[in-house]
Amino acid sequence: MDATMRVAGTAVVLRDGADGLEVLLLRRPATGSFPGAWVFPGGRVDPDDEREGGGEEGAALRAAVRETREEAGIGIRDLVTLSRWVPPAETPVRFRTWFFLARESGERLRPNPGEIEEAVWMTPARAFERHATGELTLFPPTWVTLHALREHPTVNDAWAAVSAVARYETRMQRLERGMRALWAGDEEHPDEPGAPGARHRLTMSDLPWVYERD
Incomplete structure (x- = not known):
């Protein structure tokens, strides 16, 4: 911490x-x-x-x-x-x-x-x-x-x-349009990644935003 x-x-x-x-x-x-x-x-x-x-x-x-x-x-x-x-x-x-x-x-x-x-x-x-x-x-x-x-x-x-x-x-990922927030357990989280295909993310490109969590 x-x-x-x-x-x-x-x-x-x-x-x-x-x-x-x-x-x-x-x-x-x-x-x-x-x-x-x-x-x-x-x-x-x-x-x-x-x-x-x-x-x-x-x-x-x-x-x-x-x-x-x-x-x-x-x-x-x-x-x-x-x-x-x-x-x-x-x-x-x-x-x-x-x-x-x-x-x-x-x-x-x-x-x-x-x-x-x-x-x-x-x-x-x-x-x-x-x-x-x-x-x-x-x-x-x-x-x-x-x-x-x-x-x-x-x-x-x-x-x-x-x-x-x-x-x-929170880790941020820049998209072609907008941003995505990643949290522990998502496959693309840089510090605490999950298994391939795992999701814990909020995609903020278009409205409404899309939240995915396994």
Whole structure:
């Protein structure tokens, strides 16, 4: 593990809505980090997070709680570790980011002006519909997380499905048109390849994107 890489925490905040499980998505401004993208609330670990103990994962959890309050104006509860994402080497500013499932606390959303343009509850299916038309910009970790949530009709179902922490060491592959993200187990992953024909990849050439995992 690269001890020099910065660390961040992200909260995948869920609630049960009229049309099924909903997730909190925030739209970033057109400038700054993830310009114009829809993301889960979260941010970098600060020294106060580290001082409270619990190692890197504990510090990231506290950052996720704090940033959700700052960005969306709500408290969250019952956090459970979902995944850890390591960005590709070519990313200009690299954060090793822990994702946590969290339940909302029933408060009204109050997005932080200047930092968040819009905060909405949305079903994963609706997010994919909007992404497929180009209306909504997503980055691969958000896309893959939403993809997994689509199969769960309720928040309790999503919680019951959590087992081992999923670890994603992303490697990018340039295509003739677009890009492809590769993860461990894919036959073309440069560090942890799988067997011939094995798939764990997200192809981002045309909309809708195509996710393949054996």
